[in-house]
Amino acid sequence: MKKRTLIALAAVLMTAQALPVAAQSKGPIRIGAVLSTTGPAGYLGDPQLKTLQTYLAQINQDGGVLGRKLELVHYDDASEAGKANGFAKRLIDDDKVDLLIAGTTTGATMAxxxxxxxxxxxxxxLSGAVVVVEPVKKWIFKTPHTDRMAAEKVFEDMKKRGFTKVGLLSETSGFGQSGAKETRTVAQKYGITLVADETYGPKDTDVTAQLAKIRGVSGIQALFVFGLGQGPAVVTKNAAQLGMNLPLYQSHGVASNEFIKLAGKAAEGVRLPSPALLVANALAANDPQKPLVTSYAATYWKQYKDEPSTFGGYALDALMLSVSAIKTAGGTNKEAVRNALEKTKGFMGTTGQFNLSVTDHMGLNLSAFRMLEVKDGGWVLLK
Structure with a gap:
């Protein structure tokens, strides 16, 4: 009798210890986000948060993931990279999130x-610089194209047009600094000589001094601006005010309708590399990305009565990659989810087709970029 009692008691204790685990496995999947929803990069981070909120609600309405609801816990770093580390620590230690979709800017990500x-x-x-994934970091992935890819795509177009003497104007943010470095690195590959190399601050409200210096360089044929948020719009307006007639190229750091709104008529003729989203309706009927990007555009418009941005698309891709990895892993074990992300192949997103590997934690190639131009106040595919 005593032996049977001890066995029964042990069984009860084991059951009691297992209850929290079982309850936890049926609890919500917690996704943490640190985004720049205000400040100079606010027009990047705001659509990212809205996209995550919209699609989490949609996924939950459809039954969640593996029978579990998704829960978003988010913080705004106000475009100040220094705040990002503290928020990430809070998400990990206090909020106990299962994974992170975080880093609107390169500075925030690296912090x-x-x-x-x-x-x-x-x-x-959700940030653009190549330093995020090169060298490869075990736990970090990214959805936007890299700054190096942006420079290569721009230089492809410049080479086609016979531009060989180019001015570079880059932002002193993490993205701008990395972009400038990568631009300098790949220029020679395309037969481009950087005859001017100037910088501006992300919060600068006037860049005419730098532009005047660039304009005065003999033989210069085009200008490439590397920045994100509001700064590149200031540069574009200042260039128009100075009457600069140089062809103006931007990076994918401003691939958004908000850039056109901020720069106004000065944006006319600006060229840049971008994901397909900005020209969703102009894509060929057989383009493999068309169904996805047009669906996202319609969903975002219905919810917010606004055009979606490529930055929101980066968030959508990150969320769907996360969901796919959790399903593959069969749960939220962090190592298993990480491994599933790294093995992702043929995943079509708004940014392009992702094929990740042990040596590539982004998984996009140059074909995922489209060259666009501002014409009559809107984006068109550049021929």
């Missing part, structure tokens, strides 16, 4: 990187 690597939690970044 979080050491903490994320130490904690061992998957992070999908």
């Amino acid at each position: 979080m990187a050491p903490l994320v690597e130490k904690a061992g939690i998957p992070l999908i970044s």
Whole structure:
């Protein structure tokens, strides 16, 4: 009798200990986000948050993931990279999130990187610089094209048009600095000589001094601006005010209708590399991205009565990659989700087709970029 009682008691204790685990496995999947929804990069981060909120609600309405609801816990770093690390620590230690979709800007992502690597939690970044994924970091992935790819795509177009002497004007943000470095690195490959190389601050309200210096360079044929948020719009308006007739190229850091709104008529003729989203309706009927980008555009418009941006598309891709990885992993075990992300193949997103690997935590190639131009106040595919 005593032996049977002890066995029964042990069974009760084991059941009691298992209850929290079972309850936890049926609890929500917690996704943490640190985004720049205000400040100079606000027009990048705002559509990212709206996209995550819209699609999380849609996924939950359809039954969630593996029978579990998704829960979003988010913080605004106000476009200040220094705040990102503290918010990431809060998400990991206090909010107990299962994974992170975080880092509107490169600076924010890199501020979080050491903490994320130490904690061992998957992070999908929404920032553009190549430094996010090169060298490869075990726990960090990204959805936007890199700054190096942007420079290569721009130089492809310049080479086609016979531009060989180019001015570079880059932002002193993390994205701008990395972009300038990559631009300098790949210029020679395309037969481009950078005859001017100037910088501006992300919060500068006037850049005419730098532009006047660039304009005075003998033989200059085009200007390439590398920045994000509001700064490039200031540059574009200042260039028009100075009467600069140089062809003006921007990076994918301003691939948004908001850039045109901020720059106004001065944006006319600006060229840049962009994901397909900005010209969704102009894509060929057989384009493999058309169904996805047109669906996203319609969903975003219905919810917010506004055009979607490529930055929101980066968030959508990050969310769907996360959902796919969780399903593949069969749960939220961080190592299993990380491994599933790294093995993703043939995943079609708004940004392009993702094929990730041990050596590539982005998984996009140059064909995922489209060259666009502002014409009559809107984006058109550049021929």
